[in-house]
Amino acid sequence: MWRRRGGPAPRTREELLTRLDDVLADEWPAAKARLTARLAACLAARLAAG
Numbered sequence: 001m002w003r004r005r006g007g008p009a010p011r012t013r014e015e016l017l018t019r020l021d022d023v024l025a026d027e028w029p030a031a032k033a034r035l036t037a038r039l040a041a042c043l044a045a046r047l048a049a050g
Contacts, residue, residue: 010016 010019
C-alpha cells in the first residue's frame with residue numbers, strides 16, 4: 001500500500017515526477033505480482049465454473 005516517504009513534499013513538477021518514479025520502482029514489482037496472482041485466480045475460477 002502507499003506510504004509517505006521521508007522528507008518534504010515535492011515542490012516542483014520535476015520533484016514530483018522523480019518521487020513518483022522512485023515509488024513505482026519500489027512498489028511496481030510487488031504490485032505486478034499481486035495483480036498477476038489475482039488474475040490467475042480469477043481465470044482458474046472461470047475455467048472451473050465451466
